[in-house]
Amino acid sequence: MTPLLAGHDQPAHEPVLLNMVLRFLLGGSPSVLVDGTVGGGGHLRSILEECSPDTRIIATDRDPDAVESLRRELGSDDRVVLRQASYVRVPTILSELDIGRADGALFDLGLSSVQLDSPDRGFSYRINGPLDMRYDPGSGDPPASEILNELPQEMIADIIYHYGEERRSRRIARTIVSSRPLRTTGDLVRAVSRGCGRYDVKALSRVFQALRIRINDELGQLDSLLRGLAEWVAPEGRVAFLTFHSLEDRRVKRLFADSDLFRPADPAWVSPGPEERRKNPRSRSAKLRMGIRV
Ligand SMILES: C[S@@+](CC[C@H](N)C(=O)[O-])C[C@H]1O[C@@H](n2cnc3c(N)ncnc32)[C@H](O)[C@@H]1O
Numbered sequence: 001m002t003p004l005l006a007g008h009d010q011p012a013h014e015p016v017l018l019n020m021v022l023r024f025l026l027g028g029s030p031s032v033l034v035d036g037t038v039g040g041g042g043h044l045r046s047i048l049e050e051c052s053p054d055t056r057i058i059a060t061d062r063d064p065d066a067v068e069s070l071r072r073e074l075g076s077d078d079r080v081v082l083r084q085a086s087y088v089r090v091p092t093i094l095s096e097l098d099i100g101r102a103d104g105a106l107f108d109l110g111l112s113s114v115q116l117d118s119p120d121r122g123f124s125y126r127i128n129g130p131l132d133m134r135y136d137p138g139s140g141d142p143p144a145s146e147i148l149n150e151l152p153q154e155m156i157a158d159i160i161y162h163y164g165e166e167r168r169s170r171r172i173a174r175t176i177v178s179s180r181p182l183r184t185t186g187d188l189v190r191a192v193s194r195g196c197g198r199y200d201v202k203a204l205s206r207v208f209q210a211l212r213i214r215i216n217d218e219l220g221q222l223d224s225l226l227r228g229l230a231e232w233v234a235p236e237g238r239v240a241f242l243t244f245h246s247l248e249d250r251r252v253k254r255l256f257a258d259s260d261l262f263r264p265a266d267p268a269w270v271s272p273g274p275e276e277r278r279k280n281p282r283s284r285s286a287k288l289r290m291g292i293r294v
Pocket residue numbers: 013014015016036037038039040041042043044060061062063066085086087088108109110111112113135221
């Protein structure tokens with residue numbers, strides 16, 4: 001499939017494990033599907049091409065820009081209900097629409113390439129821009145700069161350690177605090193590099209990941225989604241998660257393997273093959289976990 005351009009001249013987000021996601025979700029012949037993290041609509045576009053014309057799709061994303069640009073593209077396709085909202089609000093949206101339960105759902109966790117590559121969002125250590133990192137900049141939540149400039153050193157170290165699994169968290173937190181005030185991603189890159197003694201790509205990606213997870217309360221949101229999922233997914237409904245790190249993956253795995261409300265699909269998970277990883281290096285850490293409502 002040719003990736004569409006998302007907005008002006010930004011490269012599109014390449015949907016990960018697209019064929020497998022389609023085969024799994026549409027294999028259940030769903031009447032109602034949820035795309036909880038619709039992003040640039042990469043998965044959604046193909047779902048629309050391949051699902052039955054009667055299937056309704058409820059699509060959410062926290063990012064107002066992503067939702068706005070998809071709204072423009074989809075126009076008046078009345079199969080799709082698109083909302084700028086966290087996936088945590090899906091059950092409320094279903095009940096507003098008078099829909100009892102969904103037959104399938106997709107959650108492609110984390111951030112999109114469009115967000116990563118946008119200088120004004122502050123998600124990437126490779127591009128200089130304001131230290132923001134919020135999926136929804138209008139949410140009223142503090143941007144990364146506020147967290148880094150105001151939290152005590154110890155708390156910054158804990159964020160880096162717990163959400164980035166970075167062993168040098170204390171040293172890095174010390175150089176962050178001594179570099180205050182930090183305003184741009186470039187300021188953060190310099191502070192982390194001083195903490196590591198060099199420009200260290202692995203440390204930088206762990207620190208940026210950790211902050212993104214904390215700023216957007218990603219694990220809190222995921223836990224809340226997983227707690228309520230069984231209530232709005234119909235029996236035999238199919239749920240797919242694309243996870244990108246162990247903190248996410250282990251939570252989803254636990255729900256599908258250890259609860260009596262879901263069973264793991266067969267196979268329980270797949271990861272991108274060498275060809276996809278070569279073409280789309282950002283898919284390298286992805287795992288598609290699939291579960292079925294009992
Ligand atoms: C990997 S991208 C999705 C890409 C999409 N599947 C595609 O193919 O274009 C992840 C998206 O999830 C969104 N997101 C992150 N946390 C969210 C949440 N709690 N609720 C809804 N959307 C969320 C991000 O804004 C981002 O657009």
